[in-house]
């Protein structure tokens with residue numbers, strides 16, 4: 567009897583120790599990170615697709631640690647990279663990368679694809695891109711793959727505890743409604759009605775994300791769409807931002823924040839966190855010098871007025887110091903601008919983040 571009891575106590579001790587080690591291992595590993603959306607957050611999925619929406623040639627990646635193009639639409643790191651760094655994690659791999667396998671799956675995955683929008687008919691000219699519904703289908707497939715590795719329950723836990731980032735909507739204006747004069751969508755909807763339609767379709771996508779287990783989701787609004795070098799080159803009169811695209815962004819962003827807040831009320835929890843990237847972008851666009859940029863109008867890489875025409879290619883003009891430019895190419899912020907945007911996501915006031923910033927969320931979640 568005595569012997570049995572002490573054996574039991576001993577085995578219990580071993581068991582507690584083993585569980586303790588598992589738990590501390592789980593605590594040491596950074597939370598998983600999942601990324602959905604367009605070129606602002608694509609880490610290279612489009613490299614694996616037959617599409618013209620790609621960033622796989624120099625000088626893309628010129629300031630990345632490898633100094634080579636990766637598929638990111640940046641001279642170096644992009645927004646998800648800086649968020650991964652804040653989580654103490656390595657960057658997420660593109661979901662289509664063959665390297666994303668085994669243990670690497672536990673870091674998370676990046677499902678984003680340049681050119682996509684909320685709507686399926688956005689970016690049709692790019693043909694083979696991973697549209698939002700397909701990104702979510704891949705997320706489901708990802709979970710089956712991880713479940714085969716660590717079991718269904720652990721997978722659900724990994725997904726529930728993960729941080730999710732979703733960035734889309736800009737292309738629904740630039741590569742749909744305003745792509746050509748008299749576009750099908752602009753004949754179908756007035757701008758205010760189109761924005762309402764986008765928000766209602768976006769809501770469905772976010773509800774699907776919730777159903778797939780996401781419980782902390784950063785949702786970025788669009789930047790000041792009318793002020794990017796491409797729009798200055800195509801639409802600006804005397805150097806000002808395109809009023810029409812600015813109007814689109816200022817209709818879309820507040821309604822997005824409101825929709826996220828409504829969803830949180832429905833779910834009874836702060837699942838969705840709105841990042842007001844219109845404000846963080848406007849900071850350095852309206853006063854570039856205050857942020858150490860020489861210009862926020864001319865892209866570092868491109869050609870024509872504002873270097874805003876066409877794409878950034880090996881034949882384009884290239885600025886010597888990328889850190890001095892708010893825009894890397896005609897549409898995308900430079901690495902340094904991306905780092906500023908993520909700094910506001912992490913520690914910005916409620917002007918930038920609602921209902922709270924990412925540092926606050928990380929602190930809250932580490933306590934539960």
Ligand SMILES: *[C@@H]1O[C@H](CO)[C@@H](O)[C@H](O)[C@H]1NC(C)=O
Nearest residue numbers: 684685686687697699700767
């Ligand atoms: C997009 O296409 C998918 C697959 O055909 C479909 O299930 C989905 O409802 C479509 N989304 C919208 C917003 O039309």
Ligand SMILES: *[C@@H]1O[C@H](CO)[C@@H](O)[C@H](O)[C@H]1NC(C)=O
Nearest residue numbers: 912913914915916922923925
């Ligand atoms: C955001 O984060 C910073 C740094 O963690 C914190 O000090 C600040 O109070 C937060 N601001 C808001 C409005 O939550």
